[in-house]
Amino acid sequence: MEQTPVLEMCGISKSFPGVKALDDVSLTVRPGTVHALMGENGAGKSTLMKCAFGLYQPDEGTIKINGEEVHFDDARDAMDKGVSMIHQELHPIRTRNVMENIWVGRVPYKRVGPIHWVDEKKMYADTKALLEQLEVKLDPRTMVGELNASNCQMIEIVRAVSYGAKVIIMDEPTSSLTEVEAEQLFKIIAQLTAQGVAIIYISHKMDEILRISDEVTIMRDGKLVGTWPAKELTMQLMVSRMVGREMSNQFPQRTHTPSDEVMLEVKNLTSANPRSFVDVSFSVRRGEIFGIGGLVGAQRTELMESIFGLRPVASGEIWIKGQKAKITCAQDAIQLGMALLTEERRASGIIPMLSVMENTVLANQTAHTKQYTGGKLFLNDKQRGADAQKYVDALSIKTPDLKTQIQYLSGGNQQKVLLGRWLLVNPDLLILDEPTRGIDVGAKYEIYTLMEQMVQEGKTVIMISSEMPELMGMSDRIMVMCEGHLSGIINGAQATDEKIMMLASTYEQANV
Amino acid sequence: MLKEKKSFNLRAFLMNYALYAIMVLMIIVIAVISGGKFLSIRVLRDILTQSASRIVVAMGCMFVIVSGSADLSGGRTVGFAAVISGSLAQQATYYLKFWPSLPELPAIVPVLVSIAVGLGVGCFNGFVVSKLKVPAFLATLGTQMIVYGANCLYFNKAPNNSQPLGGYLDSFGAIGTGSVLGVPYLIIIAFAVMLAVWILQTKTCLGKEIFAVGGNPEAARVSGINVFKIQMITYAIAGACYGLAGSLEAARTGSASSTYGLSYELDAIASCIVGGCSAGGGVGTVPGVFFGVIIFNVINYGLTFIGLSSYWQFVVKGIIIIGAIAVDVRKYNKH
Numbered sequence: 001m002e003q004t005p006v007l008e009m010c011g012i013s014k015s016f017p018g019v020k021a022l023d024d025v026s027l028t029v030r031p032g033t034v035h036a037l038m039g040e041n042g043a044g045k046s047t048l049m050k051c052a053f054g055l056y057q058p059d060e061g062t063i064k065i066n067g068e069e070v071h072f073d074d075a076r077d078a079m080d081k082g083v084s085m086i087h088q089e090l091h092p093i094r095t096r097n098v099m100e101n102i103w104v105g106r107v108p109y110k111r112v113g114p115i116h117w118v119d120e121k122k123m124y125a126d127t128k129a130l131l132e133q134l135e136v137k138l139d140p141r142t143m144v145g146e147l148n149a150s151n152c153q154m155i156e157i158v159r160a161v162s163y164g165a166k167v168i169i170m171d172e173p174t175s176s177l178t179e180v181e182a183e184q185l186f187k188i189i190a191q192l193t194a195q196g197v198a199i200i201y202i203s204h205k206m207d208e209i210l211r212i213s214d215e216v217t218i219m220r221d222g223k224l225v226g227t228w229p230a231k232e233l234t235m236q237l238m239v240s241r242m243v244g245r246e247m248s249n250q251f252p253q254r255t256h257t258p259s260d261e262v263m264l265e266v267k268n269l270t271s272a273n274p275r276s277f278v279d280v281s282f283s284v285r286r287g288e289i290f291g292i293g294g295l296v297g298a299q300r301t302e303l304m305e306s307i308f309g310l311r312p313v314a315s316g317e318i319w320i321k322g323q324k325a326k327i328t329c330a331q332d333a334i335q336l337g338m339a340l341l342t343e344e345r346r347a348s349g350i351i352p353m354l355s356v357m358e359n360t361v362l363a364n365q366t367a368h369t370k371q372y373t374g375g376k377l378f379l380n381d382k383q384r385g386a387d388a389q390k391y392v393d394a395l396s397i398k399t400p401d402l403k404t405q406i407q408y409l410s411g412g413n414q415q416k417v418l419l420g421r422w423l424l425v426n427p428d429l430l431i432l433d434e435p436t437r438g439i440d441v442g443a444k445y446e447i448y449t450l451m452e453q454m455v456q457e458g459k460t461v462i463m464i465s466s467e468m469p470e471l472m473g474m475s476d477r478i479m480v481m482c483e484g485h486l487s488g489i490i491n492g493a494q495a496t497d498e499k500i501m502m503l504a505s506t507y508e509q510a511n512v
Numbered sequence: 513m514l515k516e517k518k519s520f521n522l523r524a525f526l527m528n529y530a531l532y533a534i535m536v537l538m539i540i541v542i543a544v545i546s547g548g549k550f551l552s553i554r555v556l557r558d559i560l561t562q563s564a565s566r567i568v569v570a571m572g573c574m575f576v577i578v579s580g581s582a583d584l585s586g587g588r589t590v591g592f593a594a595v596i597s598g599s600l601a602q603q604a605t606y607y608l609k610f611w612p613s614l615p616e617l618p619a620i621v622p623v624l625v626s627i628a629v630g631l632g633v634g635c636f637n638g639f640v641v642s643k644l645k646v647p648a649f650l651a652t653l654g655t656q657m658i659v660y661g662a663n664c665l666y667f668n669k670a671p672n673n674s675q676p677l678g679g680y681l682d683s684f685g686a687i688g689t690g691s692v693l694g695v696p697y698l699i700i701i702a703f704a705v706m707l708a709v710w711i712l713q714t715k716t717c718l719g720k721e722i723f724a725v726g727g728n729p730e731a732a733r734v735s736g737i738n739v740f741k742i743q744m745i746t747y748a749i750a751g752a753c754y755g756l757a758g759s760l761e762a763a764r765t766g767s768a769s770s771t772y773g774l775s776y777e778l779d780a781i782a783s784c785i786v787g788g789c790s791a792g793g794g795v796g797t798v799p800g801v802f803f804g805v806i807i808f809n810v811i812n813y814g815l816t817f818i819g820l821s822s823y824w825q826f827v828v829k830g831i832i833i834i835g836a837i838a839v840d841v842r843k844y845n846k847h
Contacts, residue, residue, distance in 0.1 A: 310734060331736035340734065348734050351727035353794045362724055363735035365717055378715045421735070 004067045006031040006198045007083065007167045012051055012061035021047040022058070025224045027217055029167060034189060034199045036209040036230065039219035040242055040412070040440035045202050048219070049169050052200075053085040054078035065166065076105075084160030085169040088438065089346075090152045094145035099127040101144050102159045130158050134188055148296075150181035157188060161197075168192065169200045174208060175438050178296045178466070179501075186212055204440055205467075206235045218242055243442050250441075251473040252448050256455040258288035258476055262322065263429055263460040266307065269316030276302045277484040279316075284429075284462060287455045291475030291492065292464045294504045298481040300464045301343050304431050308333045308340040320429070334363060339427035341418055343434045343464070345411065349418045352407035356399050359406045359417050360388040364424045391420030395446065412439035419447065430454060431462045436470060448474060468497050480504050530839045531786060531800075534832065535807045542814040550817055557696065563809040564698035565590070565757040565764065566779060567802060570787075571709045572753025573780035574801045578713075579746040580726035580793025581641060581648040585655040586754050586780055589633045590773030592663040593626035593758020597684075598677040598768030599666075600625060606679030610672050619683035622762075627755040633659055634751020638744035656777070660770070667770040677768040688763030698760060705753070710798040712749075722746055726793030782829070783808060786836040807832065 007029040014022040022044050029035045039045050050056040052063065054072030062069050065082055072078040075085070092101050100107070100123075108123050109116040127140035136154045144152065153173060160168045170189075174182040189199055189212060203209055209216060209230070216233055218225040218241045225241050265283040277299040284290045292300050305311045307318055309327040318325045320336050327333050333340070342348040351359055361384045365372055372379050388402055395416040399409055406414055415435070422430060432451070436444045451461050451474060465471045471478055475492040480503035487503040543550040569586055576583040599610035600622035633655060640651040668674045690697050713719040724732040725742045733739050757776075762768040787804025789796035811832070812825045 308734075329736070329738065330734055331738065334736045342734055348728070348730040351724055351731050351794065353790065354723060354727050358720065358723070362720075362732070362737075365720055373717065378711075379717060379720070381715075 003030050005029055005064075006066060007052065007200075008064040008067075009048070009052060010062045010064070012048065012058045012063075014047055014051060014056060014058050021222050022051070023222045024061075025219065025222070026061075027052075027224075028227070029198045029200060030215075031166065031198050032193050032196045033214040034193060034201050034212050036201045036203065036213035036216040037219070038203070038206075038209065038216060038238060038242055039225075040442050043219040043242070043440075044222040045219055046171065047222075049085065049171065049200065049202065052078070052167075053083055053169060079160075079163045079165070082164060082166035083169070084163055084165040084167070086153060086156045086160065086171065086173055088172040088175060090149070090156060092144045092147075092152045092155060095143070097141050097143050098138055098147075098155055099123050099140035101155050102127055102130070102140075102162055126162070127158075130162055134158060134161065134191060136188070148181075149176045150178075150184065153177070153185070154188070157192075161192070165197060167198045167200060169202070171202045172204070172438055173201070174203065174205060176296075180295075182208070204438070204444075206238055209238075210235070220244055239441055242440070250445070250469065252445070252452045254452065256287055256289075256452065258285045258455070259458070261286040263288075263320070264307075264462075265319040267317040267319070269303070269306065269318065270314045271299070271302060271306055271484075272312035272314040273302070275484070276311075277306075277481070280481075280486045281316075282479055282486065282489060284460055286428075286460055287458050288476045289451060289455055289461045289463060289474050289492075291471040291478040292462065292481065293466070293468075293471050293478050293500050294481040294487075296466070297483065298504065299484040300481050301433055302484075303481070304340065304433060304462065304464060305342075308338060308431065310340075334425055334427075337428035338431065339363070339422035339425050339429070340431045341422055341433060341435055343437070345414055345418065345438075350406045350414050353405055355403045356392065356397070356406055356409070356417055357385060357388040357402040360391055360420050360424060363421050387424055388420075391417075391424060394423075395420050395450070412443040415439050416443065416446075419450070423450075427459065429460045429462070431464075433464045434466065435463060436465075436467070444470075468500060471495070471500065472497075527839060527842060531788070531803060531807065531836060534835075535803065535810060538807075538810060538814065542810075542818055545818045550814065555813070555817070557694075557699070559806070559809050559813050560699045560702070561696050561764070562813065563805050564696075564702040565760040566776070566783070566805050566809065567702040568705050568753050568757040568760065569776050570780040570783045570801050570805050571705055571798070572750035572757075573777065574709070574784050574789060574796050574798075575722065575746040575753075576648075576750045577781070577784050577789045577791070578726045578793060578796040579722045579743060580729060581743065581746065582652060582781075583637065583747065583750055584649065584652040584777050585633060585637055585659060586750070586777030587773040587775050588656045588659040588663065588777075589630050589751060589754035590758040590761060590776050591770060592633075592659050592666075592773075593630050593755040594762040594768040594772040595663055595667050595677065595758075595770060596629055597622035597626040597759035598680065598762040599672075601681050601684035601762070602677070602679045603681055608671065608675060609679070610669070610677060612671070616681055619681060619687060622684060623687070623756070623759045626759040627752050630751040630753070630755020630758065631748055632751070633754070634748040635744065637751065638747035641747065642740045642743035663770045674770070677762070678766065680763070680766060684763055685766055686763075688760065688766065698764060701756075701760065705756070706798050706802060713798065718742075718745065723794055726795075728794070779808065780805075782833050785840075786833060788840070 005028045009027040012022050012025045025048055037045050047056065051058045054075050054077050064070065070081055093104065103123055108119040110119045124140050131138055136158060138151060138154065144155065173185055177185060193199060201213055210233065213230045215227055216230050217227040218238065220242060262283050263286045267281050269280045271277045280303060294300050302311060306313050309329045309332050318327060325336055372384055385402060392399060392402065397413050397416045399413060406417060435447055454461055463474065472492060472495045477489055477492055478495050478500065479489045480487050480500055482504055490499055569590060573583055573586055600617060601619065602609050604616050637652055637655050640646050641648045687697055721737050721742050724737055725739050729739050758773065761772055783804035784796065784801050785791055786807065788800035808829055811828050815824050816822050
C-alpha cells in the first residue's frame with residue numbers, strides 16, 4: 001500500500017564556509033508514522049531538520065509536502081505549511097500563561113472598528129479543546145514559569161498541533177524528561193500518529209527508538225547511510241551503522257577494583273535551602289565509580305554542587321582524604337583536588353565566545369595560576385596552548401583549531417572540551433553530572449573509557465546519571481536519592497532497574 | 513561558483529572592517545573637500561590630543577563592558593576628578609585659590625589624588641553591583657548622581673562658589689599642553705594606558721578571568737573564579753581610568769568646572785560598541801575601542817574643519833552607532 005509521503009526531501013545538500021554539512025541526503029516520511037533520525041553528533045541531523053523547518057535554505061535539492069514541491073522562507077512559513085519542530089532546548093515565554101504561549105503571534109481577535117481586541121474566550125476555549133484532544137492535564141491560564149520541562153514540552157506539542165501540523169520534528173525530546181514523563185510523551189506521540197500526524201524523532205536513546213518508531217534513517221558525516229523499518233534493526237546494527245564500524249560493547253571492560261581508602265566522606269549534610277536535600281551521609285572510596293541515581297527533583301545536582309562549594313550548606317561535615325574540609329567556593333574545592341562537570345553545558349559550562357583553548361584551560365588558570373605564569377605576572381601562552389592541545393588530542397575533540405570559538409563545536413565536542421578542562425586540573429575526585437546527556441554513542445564510549453582509566457589510576461569518579469543502563473553498567477555502587485533524601489545505596493553488580501526505581505520513588509522504606 | 517565565492521568574501525570583508533572602511537571613506541571625503549589640507553601631521557596630532565582623555569575613559573569602560581556589566585558613572589567621575597585635581601594644582605598667587613593655604617604641590621599629586629578618587633568611586637560601584645546585587649545599569653546611574661552631587665557641593669565651597677577653576681601651576685598645565693619631540697604628553701599617556709590595558713587583557717590571568725566572567729559568569733564561578741573579586745576589580749580599574757582622564761581634561765583645558773565630563777560615559781560606551789565590544793560581555797579589544805574613539809573624534813574635528821556646524825557631529829555619530837550595531841548583529845548571525 002503506497003501512500004503519498006507527507007514529507008519528501010530529495011537530494012538535499014547544504015554547505016557552510018569550510019564544511020559540507022549535508023551531501024545529497026534524501027528522507028521520505030509517511031503519514032501517521034514515527035520516523036527516527038539517528039547519527040552521531042555532527043552527522044547532519046540537525047542541519048537536515050533545520051532545512052525541513054525553514055531555518056536553513058538548502059543549497060540543492062527539493063522538499064515536497066504531500067507530493068507538492070514547497071519552499072520555506074522561514075520557520076513561520078514552514079509551520080503554516082504543516083511542519084513544526086520541538087526543539088531540544090525549549091524557550092517558552094515564562095512570564096505568560098499557557099494559552100498565550102500556544103497562540104503567540106496569532107492570538108484570536110474580535111474586530112471592533114480599527115481595533116483588534118484579543119478574544120480571550122475563544123483563546124481559552126480553543127486551548128482547552130486542544131489540551132483535551134491530547135489528554136494533557138493543564139489549565140490554559142497557568143503561568144508557564146511555574147511548569148516543569150515536561151509540561152513546557154507539552155505546550156510546544158500542543159502549539160504544533162494548533163498549527164495543523166502534518167509533520168512534527170522532535171529533537172531529543174526525552175533528554176530532559178524523567179522516565180515517567182517520557183512515558184507520557186510516548187502516549188501523546190501515539191495519539192498524534194493515530195490522527196495521521198507524522199513524527200520525525202531525533203534521539204540518541206536506542207531503546208526508545210526501537211520501541212516507538214516505524215522507520216529509522218541513519219546518517220553519518222553529512223551523508224545518508226540508509227533507511228530501514230525499525231523491526232529489522234537491533235541496537236548492535238544501529239550502532240555499527242552510525243559509527244561505521246562494529247561496536248561490540250556499550251561499556252568498556254571493567255578492570256579496576258576500588259581500594260579501602262576513603263576519598264570523600266559526607267556526614268549528615270543538609271542544604272541551606274529548606275526544599276533541598278536533608279541529612280545525607282555517604283562515603284566514597286579511592287578508585288571507585290560511585291553512581292547517583294534518582295528522578296528529576298531528587299536534589300542530586302544540588303547535593304553535589306553543595307559539596308563543591310557552589311551552594312550553601314546549613315549543617316553537616318565533608319571529609320576529604322581523612323581530613324575535615326571547609327569548602328565555601330569552587331576554588332576551595334578545586335584546591336582540595338575536586339572537579340565538577342556540571343549538568344547544564346550551556347548555562348554553567350561553556351563560555352560560548354571564547355576559544356577552545358581558553359575554555360580548556362579555564363579552571364586550571366585559576367587554581368594553578370603559577371603553572372601558567374611561573375610565578376611571574378604574565379601568562380605562558382605556549383604552555384596553555386600545549387595543555388589544551390594535549391586534551392584536544394587525548395579526547396579526540398573535533399575542532400578546526402584551538403582558536404575556534406567553542407560555540408561552533410557540536411554538543412558532544414563541547415562536552416569533551418569541558419571534560420578536558422577538568423582533567424587538566426588533575427583531580428583526585430571527579431564529579432560528573434549527567435556526563436553523557438545529549439551526546440552520541442561514540443563520544444559516550446570514549447567518556448566511559450576515560451572514567452575507567454581515571455579510577456585505574458587511583459582516582460575517584462562520582463557520576464550523577466538518569467540513564468539506568470549507564471548507572472548499572474559503570475558504577476561500583478549506586479546511591480539513590482528521592483526528594484532530597486538518601487533512599488539507599490546498592491551494589492552495582494546487584495542493581496536492577498526495579499530496585500533503583502523503587503528507591504527513587506520512596507525513601508521511607510529505606511534503612512541503610 | 514568562483515564568482516559566488518568572491519562576492520562572499522567581499523561581504524565578509526565589509527562586515528569585518530566596516531568601521532575602518534567608514535573611517536577611511538570619511539577621511540577621504542573630508543580631505544577632498546578641504547583640498548588635501550586635512551591630511552597633515554598637525555591634524556592627526558590635534559585629533560589624537562583631543563581624543564586622549566576619551567581614550568582613557570573608553571579603556572576603563574571597556575573593562576566593565578567586557579566583564580558583562582555596564583557603567584554610567586564615567587562622565588561625572590571624570591568631572592569630579594577634573595575639579596579635584598584642578599583645585600589641588602593652583603598657583604599660590606592665584607587670586608581665587610580653591611584652598612588658599614595649600615602649598616604648591618608637585619604636579620603628580622593632583623593626578624594621583626584624582627586617580628584615587630576615581631578608584632574609590634569604582635570600588636563603590638563594584639560593591640553595589642556585585643555585593644548588593646543592584647543591576648549595573650541602575651547602580652551606576654545612582655553613582656552618577658551621587659558623584660555629580662558631591663562634585664557640585666565641593667565646587668561650590670567658599671571662596672570658589674562654583675566659579676571655573678584656573679591659575680594652574682605650569683608643571684600641571686604642561687601635562688596637557690607640553691610635548692616631547694613634537695609628541696604631546698597627552699598622546700603618550702593615552703598610548704601608555706592602552707598598552708597597559710592591552711597587556712593586562714591579553715597577557716595576564718586577570719585579563720582572561722575578566723573575559724570568562726563576561727562570557728558566562730556561572731561557568732566562571734564553577735571553574736573557581738571569584739566573580740565578586742573580578743567585578744570589584746573591573747569597576748575599580750574603570751574608576752581609576754576615569755580619575756586619570758579627569759586630571760588630563762583639567763590640564764588640557766587649563767580649567768575645570770562641575771559640568772566637565774558630561775555624557776563622556778555615553779560616548780565611551782558608544783566607542784566600545786562601535787569598536788567591536790559585545791554589549792553582552794566577553795568580547796572586546798584595545799585596538800577596536802581605540803578606533804571607536806578615534807572615529808568619533810575624526811567626525812568631530814573633520815566637520816568643523818570643513819566648516820560645517822559642529823552640531824552635525826551628533827547626527828553623524830548617531831547614524832554611525834546605529835549602522836555599526838546593525839552590521840555587528842549580522843556579523844554574528846552567521847547563517
